[in-house]
Each structure stands twice: as structure tokens, then as C-alpha cells.
Amino acid sequence: MFSQANPKQRALVIGLIVLGILFTIFFGMRAFHAYKKFGGHRPPPPGKVETDVELVRDWMPIPFISRMYRVPEKNIFDALKIPPLGNHNKSLKDLNRKYYPNQDGFVLSTVKATLLAFQQPTPTTDASRVTTTIPPPTALATP
Amino acid sequence: MSAFLLTQVINYGTPLLGLILLLGALGFPLGTSVIVIAAGAFSQQGILNWTNAILIGFAGSVIGDILSYSIGHFAKDWTQQHFGNSPAWINASEAFQKHAGLAIFLTRWLITAVAIPTNLIAGGSGYKFSHFLLYDMIGELIWILLYGGLGYLFGSQWELVYDFINNFGGLMLGLVIFGFGVYQVWHWQEKKKLAAN
Numbered sequence: 001m002f003s004q005a006n007p008k009q010r011a012l013v014i015g016l017i018v019l020g021i022l023f024t025i026f027f028g029m030r031a032f033h034a035y036k037k038f039g040g041h042r043p044p045p046p047g048k049v050e051t052d053v054e055l056v057r058d059w060m061p062i063p064f065i066s067r068m069y070r071v072p073e074k075n076i077f078d079a080l081k082i083p084p085l086g087n088h089n090k091s092l093k094d095l096n097r098k099y100y101p102n103q104d105g106f107v108l109s110t111v112k113a114t115l116l117a118f119q120q121p122t123p124t125t126d127a128s129r130v131t132t133t134i135p136p137p138t139a140l141a142t143p
Numbered sequence: 144m145s146a147f148l149l150t151q152v153i154n155y156g157t158p159l160l161g162l163i164l165l166l167g168a169l170g171f172p173l174g175t176s177v178i179v180i181a182a183g184a185f186s187q188q189g190i191l192n193w194t195n196a197i198l199i200g201f202a203g204s205v206i207g208d209i210l211s212y213s214i215g216h217f218a219k220d221w222t223q224q225h226f227g228n229s230p231a232w233i234n235a236s237e238a239f240q241k242h243a244g245l246a247i248f249l250t251r252w253l254i255t256a257v258a259i260p261t262n263l264i265a266g267g268s269g270y271k272f273s274h275f276l277l278y279d280m281i282g283e284l285i286w287i288l289l290y291g292g293l294g295y296l297f298g299s300q301w302e303l304v305y306d307f308i309n310n311f312g313g314l315m316l317g318l319v320i321f322g323f324g325v326y327q328v329w330h331w332q333e334k335k336k337l338a339a340n
Contacts, residue, residue, distance in 0.1 A: 005331055009231075013327045020321025027313030034307040041303055043296045046187075050299045059146035064153050068188060068299060091150040 051119055053112040058093040058105075065092075065111060071118045079114040080107060145174040149181055157195040161203030168207020170259045175204075176290060176312070177305050183294025184301035193295065197287055204283045205276075208251075208262055212275055215266025222267045236268040243270050244278045251282025252289060254315050 005013070044050075049070045056065060062084075066073040077084045082099055090098070096107040152159055160182050167175030182200065186193035226232035239246065243265060250258040265275050290308065294301045 013324050016320050017324035020317050020324055023317025024321055027310050027317055031310035031314045034310050038303045038307040041300055044298055055299050059150045061153055089154045
């Protein structure tokens with residue numbers, strides 16, 4: 001089959017075929033798994049406010065997170081007990097390194113907790129939305 | 144590296160995006176595909192202006208490709224001196240000239256892992272610059288619009304898109320390497336048949 005080629009060329013082509021098969025299997029499987037995850041998600045509707053805090057990453061700066069989740073920056077900085085001044089451009093990882101060097105992942109987890117707390121529904125005081133309670137049905141008295 | 148760059152793209156916007164794509168096209172391992180998808184998502188979130196992101200990103204990547212083509216072009220004499228008489232180099236150059244347009248086009252957006260070697264070979268083998276630029280611009284535009292567009296569409300869930308595209312690119316590369324090997328074997332078979340006849 002390889003009689004037209006010299007031994008070097010033969011080895012190179014066999015190597016390429018083996019490498020191609022390995023790449024195809026390895027990345028094919030990974031692509032398949034990624035597709036299964038990716039295929040199960042539909043693009044979010046435009047303008048939708050993000051609520052999934054598991055999407056927060058430690059490379060994100062606080063103003064970006066604030067915008068993504070529509071939570072005021074002040075709430076996040078306050079929760080971290082960090083001054084906003086000079087920290088707007090820093091990632092959560094850098095903030096953790098600077099302010100909490102002995103507590104790995106503290107900033108990330110605190111930010112997630114703050115976002116979750118902000119999403120909790122608060123009891124309403126709006127008079128127009130006061131509802132009356134209906135008593136549960138009672139059995140009719142039989143004569 | 145990509146995580147650091149993502150933070151900086153949020154902070155410094157489209158000029159940095161253009162610079163990253165330019166350096167990526169020159170061969171710096173900056174993970175430019177992830178940056179393009181993320182830039183699409185940042186545009187959807189209002190962090191970047193999408194028209195600027197497309198224009199500056201496109202300009203950066205095309206300029207980077209032109210520079211890496213030029214590196215190949217200026218190394219042409221050295222390559223000729225060292226490999227000019229080698230039959231393998233002559234064969235490879237001829238084969239490249241035959242399929243150069245397709246190779247340049249596909250390596251911009253589908254098999255991005257071999258984009259830089261393709262630029263260097265195009266420059267070094269004397270492939271016409273105007274043709275290189277045409278295929279390069281079409282391919283880069285598809286890259287920016289497709290990858291960036293998916294990032295824009297999926298917004299904050301862009302990492303799912305990246306995970307798929309990254310592995311799909313690897314799969315394509317594997318198929319191309321395998322196909323090239325099989326083609327070579329077939330080519331030898333044909334030669335053998337002709338010699339026998």
C-alpha cells in the first residue's frame with residue numbers, strides 16, 4: 001500500500017492518521033457532551049434579568065455583576081465590607097486576594113449570597129395589594 | 144489568561160478587544176475565540192457597543208493576519224535557501240497553492256487552531272496577497288459574526304456556546320488530519336496503479 005513512499009513519509013502519514021483518529025474521538029465525545037448541555041438551553045429572551053447566581057465567575061468585576069443581575073453596586077460592596085473607590089475595575093479574584101487573602105473563595109460566595117438575598121421577595125406594604133383571607137370551607141350542619 | 148483578558152475587556156472595551164484579536168492573529172496564545180463569544184455576550188448586556196465590537200474586532204483580526212502573512216513573506220528567502228530544493232517542500236507548496244483559498248477561508252472560523260501556520264505558509268509560498276486578503280476577510284467576518292452572534296444570542300449563558308464550539312473545532316481538526324492522511328495513502332495507491340500500467 002505504501003510502496004510509493006519512503007519510510008519517513010510512511011511513518012508521518014501513519015502518525016497523522018492515528019493522531020486524526022485520536023483527535024476525532026476525544027473532541028467528538030467532548031463536543032457531543034457539550035452539545036447535549038448546550039442543546040437543552042434556549043437563548044434567554046432579550047432584556048431578561050439574570051437570576052442564576054451560579055453564572056457568577058471570579059473574573060467578573062462588581063459593576064459588571066451589578067448590571068447583569070440589576071443589583072445596586074453599593075449592596076455588593078457593603079456586603080463585602082470593601083470601599084468602592086479604586087475597586088471598580090478589579091475582578092472578584094483580585095478583591096479576594098487583596099482583602100481576604102486567607103479565605104479562599106470568600107468574595108465569590110458572599111457576592112452570590114448577596115445576589116440571592118436581593119432576589120428574595122420582600123413583604124409588600126402597598127395598601128392596594130392587601131388581600132382578604134377567605135375562611136376555609138366548613139361542613140354543612142345536618143339537621 | 145482568558146479570565147484576566149475578559150476582566151480587562153469589560154474595563155477597557157472595544158479598543159482592547161481589537162488589540163487582543165490582533166495579537167492572537169500574530170500567534171500569541173490568548174484564546175481569541177472565547178473573547179469573541181464573550182464580546183458578543185457583553186454587547187447584549189450593554190457593556191460593549193456591538194457595531195464598534197464588530198468593526199474593531201474585524202479590523203484587529205485582519206491586521207494581525209496581514210502581519211503574520213508578512214512574516215511568512217519576508218522569511219520566504221530563508222525558507223527557499225533551506226528547503227527550496229526539498230521535494231517535500233515543493234510538493235507541500237504546490238498542494239497549498241491548489242487549495243489555498245479554501246484553507247485560508249476555513250482556518251479563519253472553523254479550524255482556527257491552524258490559522259497562523261496557514262498565514263505563514265501563504266506568505267512563505269508566495270500566495271498572492273490580494274487573494275489572501277479576500278479569503279481572509281470573508282473568513283474573519285464569518286468568525287466574528289457567527290461566534291459573536293452566538294454570544295450575543297445566549298448572553299450570560301455564553302460559556303455553554305464556547306464549550307461546544309471549542310470542542311467542535313477540535314473535532315474538525317481531527318477530521319482534517321485524518322482526511323489528509325487517508326488522501327495521501329489514496330494518492331500513493333493511484334501512483335502505484337499508474338506505475339503498474
